[in-house]
Amino acid sequence: MPVNEFLVLWLSSWAAIAFFRIAPAFALRGRTLSLRVTEALGYIPPAAFAALVANDLISPGAFDAGLWQGLIPWIASAGVVAVVIKTKSMLWCCVSGIVLYIVLSLV
Amino acid sequence: MVLKIIKTVWPVMLTYVAIGAPCGMIMAQTGMEPWMVFALSSTFVTGCGQFMACNLWLAGVPAASIVASVAAISSRFALYSASIAPHLAGASKRQTLAVAATLTEEAYGISLAKLIEGQDWGPRESFALNVILIATWGVSCTMGAVVGAVVDVPTALASFVCTSLFICLLFSQRLSRGDAVAAVLAAASVAVCKFLGWTNVAVPVSVLVGVAAALVCDALAEGRGARDAR
Numbered sequence: 483m484p485v486n487e488f489l490v491l492w493l494s495s496w497a498a499i500a501f502f503r504i505a506p507a508f509a510l511r512g513r514t515l516s517l518r519v520t521e522a523l524g525y526i527p528p529a530a531f532a533a534l535v536a537n538d539l540i541s542p543g544a545f546d547a548g549l550w551q552g553l554i555p556w557i558a559s560a561g562v563v564a565v566v567i568k569t570k571s572m573l574w575c576c577v578s579g580i581v582l583y584i585v586l587s588l589v
Numbered sequence: 590m591v592l593k594i595i596k597t598v599w600p601v602m603l604t605y606v607a608i609g610a611p612c613g614m615i616m617a618q619t620g621m622e623p624w625m626v627f628a629l630s631s632t633f634v635t636g637c638g639q640f641m642a643c644n645l646w647l648a649g650v651p652a653a654s655i656v657a658s659v660a661a662i663s664s665r666f667a668l669y670s671a672s673i674a675p676h677l678a679g680a681s682k683r684q685t686l687a688v689a690a691t692l693t694e695e696a697y698g699i700s701l702a703k704l705i706e707g708q709d710w711g712p713r714e715s716f717a718l719n720v721i722l723i724a725t726w727g728v729s730c731t732m733g734a735v736v737g738a739v740v741d742v743p744t745a746l747a748s749f750v751c752t753s754l755f756i757c758l759l760f761s762q763r764l765s766r767g768d769a770v771a772a773v774l775a776a777a778s779v780a781v782c783k784f785l786g787w788t789n790v791a792v793p794v795s796v797l798v799g800v801a802a803a804l805v806c807d808a809l810a811e812g813r814g815a816r817d818a819r
Binding site: 483485487488490491492494495496498499500502503504505506507508509510511512518520521522523524525526527528529530531532533534535536537538539540541542555558559562563566567570571572573575576577578579580583584587 | 597600601604619620621625628629632633635638642646652655656659660663664665666667668669670671672673674675677678682685686688689690691692694698699701746749750751752753754755756757758759760761762764767768769771772773774775776777778779780783784791792795796798799800803804807
């Protein structure tokens with residue numbers, strides 16, 4: 483990749499990403515927010531985490547390789563949900579997720 | 590402080606190594622030098638944005654379209670930044686800039702949980718956490734680009750660690766009715782977006798759908814409560 487093309491791609495994209503990261507934090511910094519805005523901001527974490535989980539699990543071509551292959555991440559996720567409810571531990575969730583995924587892949 | 594943070598995030602660091610290495614290999618396929626891979630990885634810090642940029646570049650898509658696609662997929666950071674802002678109320682301008690500019694998804698989740706807990710955690714710790722994860726990601730991508738095809742990392746397995754982390758962050762908090770509505774509708778919206786082919790904007794659009802649905806649900810509940818009171 484030529485350096486000048488890389489610089490255009492890198493710096494333009496970085497500017498956009500930096501804007502999205504920085505602007506809201508400064509726009510809302512030190513402001514007294516209305517109850518509705520506070521409520522809306524409070525709903526972002528559950529919506530974001532659910533969207534990220536769904537984004538990882540849902541794919542239109544997920545079952546192309548077979549029903550079992552498509553079900554592996556769903557079953558492993560259900561196992562992780564059980565672990566988080568039981569332990570609330572980030573470490574155990576990650577470890578159990580990997581172990582479940584490997585075991586299910588070997589079945 | 591650094592050791593305390595590493596104790597908390599080492600599973601995420603291992604995930605970054607496992608995902609960053611193949612990401613670096615793909616970046617090297619576009620003809621990027623290791624210094625380019627390091628510069629881009631340690632500033633983007635978004636696996637999907639980097640994978641997407643490389644795939645589009647290899648497909649011969651013009652740079653302007655790649656920048657627009659990366660911007661679209663990165664718009665979700667605006668929501669994370671807005672969400673974490675109230676918890677940085679006591680931070681200086683410089684601290685706010687440092688934390689916001691280095692925000693990643695995993696760091697956002699961990700920092701938010703810690704800031705809400707409030708014990709021994711502030712903007713300095715959040716920034717240190719971000720820097721540790723960014724350094725891990727940047728070095729992993731660069732190592733992947735250098736090592737190339739020698740190492741075969743199962744990316745699906747590695748990325749499931751992140752899925753597990755997000756599941757943990759979602760279910761470890763006490764979910765109110767509004768939270769549950771936001772989560773379910775956001776997940777359903779992701780499914781709809783993906784089947785419509787709107788993969789690039791699925792997450793930010795779905796977060797907005799989830800939040801809007803939760804607010805509507807609250808408004809309906811308040812209206813019903815007011816009617817019952819009368």
